[in-house]
Amino acid sequence: MRDSARNRSMRLPRSSPYRSLTLVVALIVLAVLLLTLDQGGLLGSFRSQVQTLLTPLLTPLRRVGDSLSGAGSSLGDVQQLRDRVAQLEQANSRLSAENIQVQELKLRLAQLETQLRIEQERPWQLLGADVSARSPDGGRRLLMLNAGADRGVKPGMAVLGQEGGSPPALIGVVETVGPRSASVLLITDYNSSVSAQVYHQGVIATGVVQGQWQVGSRLKLESIDRAQPLVDGDVVFTAGLTAQFDAELPRAAILKDIPIGTVEQIQVDGHNQSAGVRPFVDPERVTHAWVLLSHDE
Template identity: 30%
Template sequence: MVPIYTSRGEGKLLAVIGGIILFALVALLQIDAARKGQESFLSQLVTTVAVPVESVFAAAGSGLHAAGASVVNFPRLSVENARLRDELHTLRAQDSALREAAAVAPEVQRFALRAARLSDAIPATVVGYDPSGAVNAITINRGSRAGVEQGAGVVDAGGVVGRVDAVSPFSAKVLLITDYTSSVPAVVQQGRWWGIVRGSETRVQMTYISQDAKLKAGMRVVTGQGRVFPPGLLIGHIISVVRGDASLYQVAKIQPAAAFGRLEHVLVLPKPGSLTK
């Protein structure tokens, strides 16, 4: 039986067809932007609208967390405060001595100069995470207006966090080093053995390490020469080593130095290219 369309039925049909065409157009734009590794117009719009709301929620969450933690931890805070004050005095003295040493050695002076230029880093606050948790990524509240560039490295007080993958005017999305798609050239500090650090969900692992390397738990792993991070930034510490007899390489499991469980404040580094200028 052939359906008979009234003017009302035709209007509904046209609305459905129009909706499908509009939806297909948006989907194509999304796919195209994802392939190019850029933010689509829709993503920029949604992120720009969502970031202020996320900032409020994130601030409220961290405020509640901090209040709860300070109540629970109050008895040992004064003891810890005294210990940290002592440590600060010691570190200040060490810092002064190291600056003096850096000033007299030309090679070290160059390194110190590079480290000093890390002060060009842009401080940012973490306002959101990937909504589905499928990709290990965070959203920060600084974007292209603040000078954040795509591909820039991101660190926190502990160590390497990730790299900027997409930038909007007022926010940026950072792919964490714990994500499966992340890879960072790295080096074991004691021994200078090279490898690639890849994400493995909650931790990271260093692959392609030569079988000759004598690795031990506790060794520090730092960034190597790459396009995203300046060399020497702490990634984490080795916790175990997998050494297959038939394999050409070793794999080291690493506990990241960055506090991925409670990321709040991070620094977006200038690209290494701009550091060597």
């Protein structure tokens, strides 16, 4: 009995159908009342008060929304900037490569113009070649040209260079030749001996230009008779007699009248005199040279 009574007391009260109907009617009446008040302009003040209360709450939310929108736009702008930078870097790389090619073409043109001018001024047939390698500082004074037997280069041919406003001058002699390369013994090497002559007031003095690099100098003019006039500044040329006394190097006779340098620091020793020679072209700075292939009389 007690359990039955307890169960009845724990049951939820059932909603009365009259209560639901009353709630619906109340909502309808409230809606009609609000419409009437709104049409009569009586809700304006109420709406203003609600707006006044909600504005402080809505303003921060609106700012947050604007910030999020701006952040999204900024991210898009950053990506566009990155794409633009990548495009500019590619364009810059392309222009740099094209500029290098233009500079190389200008250099080649200048070299060809120099060769043409030399061949017009002198009866020489020249072959231009780039210096591809040099000997170590402590060894023999050699350089390697990127032209060889395939282009007519032979041992004993003179190799010329030009520097600044100097005349085209002797810098070495071809020593060995490969199909597409040639080794050049520089005139500054101690093993280099070139017959030479000096013109002074109509008098020709002959001697030998010896390389002096390994002994701390560059060139020395030797075996000049002391009776021959010789002064500082005299120009030294090849004499074309090298093959007659150079037995160690299988070279052809170096042509005569190729400029070498100028006389400086004359010294008298017994019946002979010697002098230092300042070369017109420093062989150590040459990057492009010309092989003298032939001489047209």
